[in-house]
Amino acid sequence: MTSTQDQDFDYAIVGGGAAGTILAIRLLQDAPKDARIALIEAGELGRGVAYGSDNPAHVLNVPAGGMSMFAERPNDFVDFLINRDGGADPAAFMPRRDYAAYLAQRLSEARTASQAQFLQLRSHVLRVMPQGDDDGVALTLTLADGSQHRAKRVALTPGNRPRKTPFDNDGDPRVLSAWDHAGLEQLRRDDQVVVVGSGLSMVDVVLGLQARGHQGGITVVSRHGLLPLPHAAKKQAVDVDIASFAAQGLRQRVRTLRTIARRLDAQDQPWQSLMDALRHHVRELWQSLSDVDQRRFLRHVVRYWDVHRHRIPREVSTRLRSLQESGALQVIPGRVKAAMGRQDHLSIEVAQRLIGSEILQADWVVNATGIETRALHFPNPMLQQLLEDGHARPGPHGLGIDTNEAGDVIDASGATSARLAAIGSLRLGNLWETTAVPDLREDAARLAKRWLFQA
Ligand SMILES: Cc1cc2nc3c(=O)[nH]c(=O)nc-3n(C[C@H](O)[C@H](O)[C@H](O)COP(=O)(O)OP(=O)(O)OC[C@H]3O[C@@H](n4cnc5c(N)ncnc54)[C@H](O)[C@@H]3O)c2cc1C
Structure with a gap:
């Protein structure tokens, strides 16, 4: 059911991506009969x-067996695939659109099974205003369709938004976003393309172009020129003493990691096992760094962390390497300062360390610099x-917004809201590891329990 009439809700969720959809499912599972739940999303749920990509070349970066939205049913995504396709490989990297279908399917089932009332509002929330608490309905939501609704509790799950193009470009239409799938369809096979950024969205762009039979040169420019590293061929458990690791400062931790990785290499074991051993302790490891060390991490270590942590399937890594070897893909360390339109091409100024400025020419520039994490630039x-x-304040280091341990939003005066909570990328500064499905599912389940059972 959808509606634009002004209504009162017990729970309103702003953003129907993975985080919002999983939270809605958790609330539907346990909410009492008279509870009213709204999920507000202008686009399609889960996408x-x-x-949101329909390109089958855009695959999940985690095997199917690791993508269940329920911690207590770790095979649930695989079960969804088996039910749909008649079979599934838990080790396969499935197209990302399958995950949106999974979210939609489980939400539909939860709605049918629930005794609570559920409404999906198809609009964008423009404003969330805390009101007086007198009648127990404490927040007003103003939507882009002109409607206004009230809710006792609101969860902010607005997820990821691409970062604005970080170089001068005079709004030239040949400068595209990595997530502008329709825009990228305009590229002709022989076009020269410069991709700015070398992370996972660059991988999407290159794979998308390759799937369309692209023949023109692709040049990737990023500050460090580091590409995401591959998953290991085999898994191997590694023991890390997390308590003593967490007691170390940043420099010492980097040394420790290097030492363990070298030891693993000497024993012919994959370094990836080390990252897997740290994976479930990342929040603790982030929070146990001093403020100064967190800053140092963001300045000097984060690029190296990202390429080791956010890995890609081995086949994808091999394909990128062979494109590099054939010269079809070039990677340049540097910073794009400007991409200026000339009549028949773009002229791209790249500042490179030691070398100085270099001018590249291309038909298109694609901004693949990732998602916006800085609160003031959202x-x-x-x-x-x-x-x-002042109902929220930037999180540590200006990343996301500030929340307490449970996810409740902290306002400009330092007071914690009892009614406004956040899940997902908004909590980056507090938690560091907060957007992948294992984190979302845990945080959503915990928030739903708290809201439903701790009045
Ligand atoms: C390219 C890419 C690939 C990824 N692959 C994986 C993976 O394979 N495995 C994994 O575990 N994680 C992956 N992640 C991490 C990923 O961030 C999460 O799994 C997931 O997308 C996060 O869901 P979310 O709901 O927080 O955000 P999103 O998926 O971004 O959803 C947020 C939703 O909120 C809506 N919204 C925003 N503002 C408003 C508003 N004011 N009013 C109404 N609606 C609003 C948006 O329209 C959007 O639909 C990937 C991330 C990216 C960027």
Whole structure:
């Protein structure tokens, strides 16, 4: 059921990507009969930046067996695939659109099974305003369709938004976003393309072009020129003493990791096992760094962390390497300062360390610099309003918004809201590891329990 009439809700969820959908399912599972739940999303449910691509070349970066939305049913995504396709390989990297279908299917089932009332509002939330608490309905939501709704509790799950193009470009239409799938369809096979950024969205762009039979040169420019590393061929358990590792400062931790990785290499074991051993302790490891060390991490270590942590399937890595070897893909360490339109091409100024400025020419430039994490730059009116009105404040180091351990939003005066909570990328500064499905499912389950059972 969808509706634009003004209504009152017990729970309103702003953003129907993976986080919002999983939270809605958790609330539907346990909410009492008279509970009213709204999920507000302008687009299609489950199809945020990550799972909105229809390109089958855009695959999940985690095997199917690791993508269940329920911690207590770790095979659930695989079961969904088996039910749909008649079979599934838990080790396979499935197209990301399959995950959106999975989210939609499980939400539909939860709605049918639930005794609570559920409404999906198809619009964008422009404003969330805390009101007086007198009648127990404490927040007003203003939507882009002109409707206004009230809710006792609101979860912010607005997820990922691409970072604005970080170089001068005079708004030239030949400068595209990595997530502008329709825009990327305009590229002709022989076009020369410069991709700015070398992370997972660059991988999407290159795979998407390759799937369309692209023949022109692709040049990737990024500050460090580091590409995501592959998953290991085999899994191997590694013991890391997390308590003593967490007691170390950043420099010492980097040394420890290098030592363990060298030891693993000497024993012919994959270094990836070390990252897997740290995976479930990342929040603790982030929070146990001093403020100064967190800053140092963001300045000097994060690029190296990202390529080791956010890995890609081995086949994808092999394909990228062979494109590099054939010269079809070039990777240049440097910073794009400007991409200026000339009549028949773009002229791209790249600043390189030691070498100075170099001018590249291309038919298209694709901004693949990733998602916006800095609160003050969020391209989201609702979040800007919350910050401007002091109902939220930037998180540590300006990343995301500030929340307490449970996910409740902290306002500009330092007070914690009992009614406004966040899940997902908004909590980056507090938790560091907060957007992947294992984190979302845990945080969503915990928030639903707390809201439903701790009045
Ligand atoms: C390219 C990419 C690939 C990824 N692959 C994986 C993977 O394979 N495995 C994994 O575990 N993680 C992956 N991730 C991590 C990923 O961030 C999460 O799994 C997931 O997308 C996060 O879901 P989310 O709901 O927080 O955000 P999103 O998926 O971005 O959804 C947020 C939703 O909120 C809506 N919204 C925003 N503001 C408003 C508003 N004001 N009003 C109404 N609606 C609003 C948006 O329209 C959007 O639909 C990937 C991330 C990216 C960027």
